Amino acid sequence: xxxxxxxxxxxxxxxxxxxxxxxxxxxxxxxxxxxxxxxxxxxxxxxxxxxxxxxxxxxxxxxxxxxxxxxxxxxxxxxxxxxxxxxxxxxxxxxxxxxxxxxxxxxxxxxxxxxxxxxxxxxxxxxxxxxxxxxxxxxxxxxxxxxxxxxxxxxxxxxxxxxxxxxxxxxxxxxxxxxxxxxxxxxxxxxxxxxxxxxxxxxxxxxxxxxxxxxxxxxxxxxxxxxxxxxxxxxxxxxxxxxxxxxxxxxxxxxxxxxxxxxxxxxxxxxxxxxxxxxxxxxxxxxxxxxxxxxxxxxxxxxxxxxxxxxxxxxxxxxxxxxxxxxxxxxxxxxxxxxxxxxxxxxxxxxxxxxxxxxxxxxxxxxxxxxxxxxxxxxxxxxxxxxxxxxxxxxxxxxxxxxxxxxxxxxxxxxxxxxxxxxxxxxxxxxxxxxxxxxxxxxxxxxxxxxxxxxxxxxxxxx
Amino acid sequence: xxxxxxxxxxxxxxxxxxxxxxxxxxxxxxxxxxxxxxxxxxxxxxxxxxxxxxxxxxxxxxxxxxxxxxxxxxxxxxxxxxxxxxxxxxxxxxxxxxxxxxxxxxxxxxxxxxxxxxxxxxxxxxxxxxxxxxxxxxxxxxxxxxxxxxxxxxxxxxxxxxxxxxxxxxxxx
Numbered sequence: 227x228x229x230x231x232x233x234x235x236x237x238x239x240x241x242x243x244x245x246x247x248x249x250x251x252x253x254x255x256x257x258x259x260x261x262x263x264x265x266x267x268x269x270x271x272x273x274x275x276x277x278x279x280x281x282x283x284x285x286x287x288x289x290x291x292x293x294x295x296x297x298x299x300x301x302x303x304x305x306x307x308x309x310x311x312x313x314x315x316x317x318x319x320x321x322x323x324x325x326x327x328x329x330x331x332x333x334x335x336x337x338x339x340x341x342x343x344x345x346x347x348x349x350x351x352x353x354x355x356x357x358x359x360x361x362x363x364x365x366x367x368x369x370x371x372x373x374x375x376x377x378x379x380x381x382x383x384x385x386x387x388x389x390x391x392x393x394x395x396x397x398x399x400x401x402x403x404x405x406x407x408x409x410x411x412x413x414x415x416x417x418x419x420x421x422x423x424x425x426x427x428x429x430x431x432x433x434x435x436x437x438x439x440x441x442x443x444x445x446x447x448x449x450x451x452x453x454x455x456x457x458x459x460x461x462x463x464x465x466x467x468x469x470x471x472x473x474x475x476x477x478x479x480x481x482x483x484x485x486x487x488x489x490x491x492x493x494x495x496x497x498x499x500x501x502x503x504x505x506x507x508x509x510x511x512x513x514x515x516x517x518x519x520x521x522x523x524x525x526x527x528x529x530x531x532x533x534x535x536x537x538x539x540x541x542x543x544x545x546x547x548x549x550x551x552x553x554x555x556x557x558x559x560x561x562x563x564x565x566x567x568x569x570x571x572x573x574x575x576x577x578x579x580x581x582x583x584x585x586x587x588x589x590x591x592x593x594x595x596x597x598x599x600x601x602x603x604x605x606x607x608x609x610x611x612x613x614x615x616x617x618x619x620x621x622x623x624x625x626x627x628x629x630x631x632x633x634x635x636x637x638x639x640x641x642x643x644x645x646x647x648x649x650x651x652x653x654x655x656x657x658x659x660x661x662x663x664x665x666x667x668x669x670x671x672x673x674x675x676x677x678x679x680x681x682x683x684x685x686x687x688x689x
Numbered sequence: 690x691x692x693x694x695x696x697x698x699x700x701x702x703x704x705x706x707x708x709x710x711x712x713x714x715x716x717x718x719x720x721x722x723x724x725x726x727x728x729x730x731x732x733x734x735x736x737x738x739x740x741x742x743x744x745x746x747x748x749x750x751x752x753x754x755x756x757x758x759x760x761x762x763x764x765x766x767x768x769x770x771x772x773x774x775x776x777x778x779x780x781x782x783x784x785x786x787x788x789x790x791x792x793x794x795x796x797x798x799x800x801x802x803x804x805x806x807x808x809x810x811x812x813x814x815x816x817x818x819x820x821x822x823x824x825x826x827x828x829x830x831x832x833x834x835x836x837x838x839x840x841x842x843x844x845x846x847x848x849x850x851x852x853x854x855x856x857x858x859x860x861x862x
Contacts, residue, residue: 240855243797243800243857244816244820244821244851245820246794246798247801247802247805248713249794250713257708264704264734271741272693272741273740273741273743274742274743
């Protein structure tokens with residue numbers, strides 16, 4: 227008890243002493259100074275209205291950002307300078323150059339930042355296109371070395387594998403149109419370059435040896451090339467018909483993307499498997515489910531809409547391309563016109579309840595449009611004269627633009643009872659069949675239609 | 690949203706009630722009278738800027754002021770790493786009395802101020818807030834961003850040390 231009392235005393239004494247500190251304060255003069263300063267401040271900075279508050283919040287946000295940025299600026303600027311400078315320098319490098327790794331790495335980084343599967347696949351296709359253009363430059367400059375060939379070969383192999391995987395993913399996600407179109411773009415691009423390389427190989431042993439090593443990546447099989455070099459060259463020189471033989475080489479990317487669509491095109495229980503060197507038909511009941519899937523995926527109305535959108539987009543793209551060679555522009559416009567005509571034919575056919583015929587028209591239209599994109603992109607990138615000629619040739623070959631022919635795969639799609647082996651189909655080749663069900667479309671078997679024919683056909687359907 | 694008049698009233702009340710306390714707090718933390726004045730003034734400027742947006746509420750203005758002051762002091766520490774106790778002694782401070790000069794009071798107050806400066810800063814700030822400003826441990830915890838437990842422990846130790854420094858034990862024995 228006594229202890230408690232002592233403790234209390236101690237506390238109160240201490241408290242008293244500490245309370246003395248309350249007398250420590252500002253002087254009157256200081257108080258006045260602070261008071262008048264604060265009054266002035268309050269006057270100059272009144273309570274905010276609603277609008278002022280919004281503006282202030284925005285300013286604060288910006289200011290917070292700029293403060294951070296300001297702190298980072300010197301180091302960041304230096305970093306950007308070196309990285310950007312390095313990448314820019316590397317941009318023009320070719321396989322075998324020291325900075326080439328920087329270029330491919332920056333491409334990979336860009337790829338990583340494409341979060342959309344379709345966008346990524348498109349970029350992968352574009353990367354293959356870059357590799358082909360590098361090959362073209364190497365050959366043009368005559369700077370092919372063992373190192374560059376090895377590097378290019380490796381990059382092409384990896385890129386192609388990447389693209390395949392991407393297209394598989396796209397399909398798995400149900401993006402069949404996108405997969406189809408990207409595959410198509412890729413093949414058109416490969417086709418164009420392939421023709422250029424073959425043409426170049428006629429004149430140079432260096433190019434021939436280069437293609438023996440790298441060529442198989444884009445459909446120029448090394449053995450085939452070795453055996454058929456002479457024939458291919460002659461064929462190319464010989465004209466359109468023979469050049470198609472070159473196109474009959476199975477391309478590296480004749481993969482499942484087109485396979486799914488060919489199931490749709492070539493019958494209910496027939497399936498075309500395309501291997502590296504040949505096409506063959508497998509009749510298999512087991513694929514019915516897949517066929518059904520393909521049909522449901524290719525919903526008629528969606529297809530129609532998709533083709534129409536693609537046509538108008540392509541039209542805009544061509545109109546926008548300012549530095550386009552006039553010959554190319556005219557050729558591309560012509561091809562687009564044909565695609566558009568095919569689309570209109572499809573619309574007319576669909577109005578007449580001829581869904582199968584219409585679908586075929588739409589797919590053909592889509593094919594033609596699909597070829598325009600990569601050609602347009604390549605053609606706007608300062609192409610050489612030889613390149614332009616080859617693109618024109620590709621257009622003529624695929625679209626049959628030279629004589630106005632439009633090749634309708636309708637004849638093939640409708641053919642057969644499904645169990646008979648179909649002929650192997652190659653790009654640009656007109657496939658025919660004895661058992662065509664052409665009564666519906668009014669097209670006689672084995673006939674390839676010219677534009678006039680299509681118009682007549684439309685007239686008939688309308689009647 | 691509060692009306693402009695209400696906001697101004699809250700501010701004026703806070704200034705009237707706590708300006709000296711905030712000055713003291715700064716003074717005992719920073720050992721520099723002029724600096725303490727500037728920091729106390731800046732504390733009220735910040736309070737006004739916070740209140741004038743009109744959409745922000747302050748539950749405990751007093752604790753909020755200590756929090757602002759403390760952050761300003763920390764910034765000040767960063768700018769200038771050392772403070773001299775001599776600056777305090779030489780610059781002196783005013784002991785406010787009711788009109789007349791009380792020499793004994795001033796001498797006693799100086800003794801306590803010196804004793805406070807012998808305390809570790811951790812103990813000094815809690816002792817000041819508890820025994821001089823009369824804040825409850827809960828409010829001290831809020832002002833200094835500590836837990837109540839930590840505040841209680843520090844207070845306990847501060848009392849023990851002050852007793853020894855001010856020889857309170859001797860006097861009671």
